[in-house]
Amino acid sequence: MNIIETRNLTKTYQRFTKEPGLKGSIKSLFKREFTIKTAVSGFDLTVQEGEFLGLIGPNGAGKTTLVKMLTGIIAPSSGEISVAGYYPNRLENSFKQEYAVVMGQKSQLFFELSAADTFLLFKELYHIPEEEYRKNLDYFIKLFGVSDILDVQVRTLSLGERMKMELIVALLHNPKILFLDEPTIGLDAVAQKQIRQFLKEVNETKGTTIILTSHYMEDIKSLCKRCVVINGGIKLYDGDTDQLFANYQTHKKITISLEHDKTCSFLHEHVILEALPYKVTLLVKKEESQELLKDIFSRYDLNDISIEEEDIGNVVERIYTGKSEVKA
Amino acid sequence: MNKYLEISKITFKAQLAWRFDINSFLSQLDMSGEVSNELSTRIRSGTFSKYMVIPVNIQGYFMAQTAGASVFYLIFNLIAAIVWIFVFGINFTFTTDPRLMLAALLLVLLGLIFMIQLNYFLGLLTLKFQDIFLFLMIKSNIVAFIAGTLVPLALLPDFVLQIMRYFPFYYTSYLPSMLLIGRNGNEIGFGLITLGAWVLLFTGINKITYQRLRVKYDGVGI
Missing domain, CATH: 3.30.70 (Alpha-Beta Plaits)
Known part of the structure; x- marks a missing residue:
């Protein structure tokens, strides 16, 4: 069963341009000039429930824009999109219960709170029943081995520790889909490996559909059976990951x-x-x-x-x- | 001596209570300025999506956050105010009428809600204008003047006061502080209705503004 479907999905946006210098600044006050940038163009994608999909491409390829459209953060310019049966950009709360998103460069955590308090906050936000919350929390804490840093303020955690907390927070409410945008960025090899193992375990045991964008080949190769290559907003490849690397990583x-x-x-x-x-x-x-x-x-x-x-x-x-x- | 310092029928003690304690105390409780700052900063830095992807009413979240901060500062401001009054032995004039006190409390609460709504609205404008500094500056000046924190409104001509009575700022700290020194009791009803109407109006405005601007936002960085 397809949990994500897009057809001819396109996102274009305007970028304000101005001539350099004071004259250009004054001129732009009266006459604004824009250029149109196509971030994602005619994108077709289907993802099955429980799949672990890798999304790869260089900087500016359109990966993050695609993830933002799938999570409802931005609206598509044209095309069709359905995620867990919803049109994402309506941002209905019932839709937000169906997924979680972890962005390596943007934290979902509240830095002034301890990790344990953050979990409690998310328990309330997602209305997670006590029993389910306790069961999930214990499971993830054990999986990551983070029991000793739960009472520490988030701002004092290392990057690797913080990413582990991000993942726990994201998965507490048992989302059907987990969007990961560069989750291992800036992490050392040990932390990267731990996170990969964690994601693999979550995908296999909980059946969570995972969409992973990463610049690290190792992330994609070790986790995703299927991957999609995107560049310039266009889909270049959609298929078996091993086949892709065998063909092109020469x-x-x-x-x-x-x-x-x-x-x-x-x-x-x-x-x-x-x-x-x-x-x-x-x-x-x-x-x-x-x-x-x-x-x-x-x-x-x-x-x-x-x-x-x-x-x-x-x-x-x-x-x-x-x-x-x-x-x- | 008091006779010389009585301005517009406000006694010297009442002026002291109004100017240096109650009004500034109430003004300091308003932490809503942080809402527009945080919203604006987050939209510009691309971290506003943090709130978009969780099942939470964003305005409600900021309201709760500001209320928490206001309660925190209320405790410390209260201690400072008590020190002011007792340690320095200043004899202020306060009302003992429970009706006035209750009305002041209600107005303060409604006023805080309105100020959060206003700042939330101004913060959302970042989705369209990128830089909202000018709006914030205009708001600060209007609030300071109409709320009477610059000059007691009782000193202004009547027609100016009449106009101000249709704006919410008059009721956010000025009227409550006047009520607490036992004055302007006849304005309670009109004040609660006017402020309530502004709160309702901004509830709608903010909902529409958020829905429209977030969809049209082209910065992608959210």
């Missing part, structure tokens, strides 16, 4: 730190992203990476080496252009 980013300043002539066969006296970062085709690593280990004294997946921006750009070449 390179690995390898950074080597050398013990001595050496000329790495043979590395020039690959795309060099950065070349410093003791450090080289290069983009290598996946199938060539093993061979190259063998070469590097045999030829150089290494201080350090790191192997990363390609930047999401490159992958999305490749999908967008349909080309396979690699840019430095």
Whole structure:
């Protein structure tokens, strides 16, 4: 059963422009000029109940605008939209009971309150019955292991701790849909991993539909079976996540730190992203990476080496252009 | 000496009570200015959506928040007022008429509700005008003048007072403070009706303004 459906969804908005300087400012008082920006264009999307969907794309792609339309924060300019059977922008309270939204850069918490008081506040706001509240709270506290920081004022929590509280607050009322906009942004690897495990558990045990936008490949790869790629407000890909990465994430980013300043002539066969006296970062085709690593280990004294997946921006750009070449 | 200081039939003691205690005390209870500031800041910084996605009446939320802050300050202001009166041995004139006291209390409560509504309305204007500083400045000046915090309204010509009686600000702190010094009892009925009407009017205005402006808002950043 589809819990989210959009058809030809479009959002355009006006942006005020003015000439630079005092003259431009005075002129704009009398004659305003605007440009039209299309944030999301003709977007079709269906999401089934219980699905874990990844939404990826570079900055300004339209991901957040889409999430804002799905949560009712902003109204679409045209097209059809239905979330849990509601037209989101009417912002009916019964609709708001059906979902929760967590934005990595915007807190839903009340900083002056302790986490425990925040939970109580949300219990009242969502009219959560005592038994359900207690059961959910105990479950999430145990899952995150945060029992020792419940009585601490939210403003004193670390970023990772705060994000855990954001997720608990969002899920207390058993929402059918959870919208996550960059939930792991700025978090260290340990906290990111904890949050991924938490989300996976919530999706599997509670059947919560989760829509996740993230710049971190690891978030999408480890959590979402299906993903949607968006760029310039247009849907570029909608399908299996593994398939997407197999098709388009064709390179690995390898950074080597050398013990001595050496000329790495043979590395020039690959795309060099950065070349410093003791450090080289290069983009290598996946199938060539093993061979190259063998070469590097045999030829150089290494201080350090790191192997990363390609930047999401490159992958999305490749999908967008349909080309396979690699840019430095 | 009192005879020289009696202005517009208000005795020196009554003036003291009005100017330095009751009126300023009531004015300080009004924490509603924070509502427009917070709304404006949140809309501009893109965090207003925090309130849009939870099942809460946003105006009601700000009303509860302001009421909480006002009660908090009421306790401390009350202590300060008592210190003023007793420690410095100042002999103020207060009414002992329960009718006047009850009417003053009702007017203060309605006045606080109205001021929150007004500031909520001004805050919402950020959705259209981006910067509401000018509106806030105009509001502050009007409130200060009509509420009589700049100058006791009794000193103004009658026709000016008549006009002011149709505006809510006259009843938010000026009339309650006059009632508490035992004056203007004949204005209670008209005051409650006028202020009540303004509260009802702004309930509608705010609902329509929010519904219209949030849909038209193009900043996306909310």
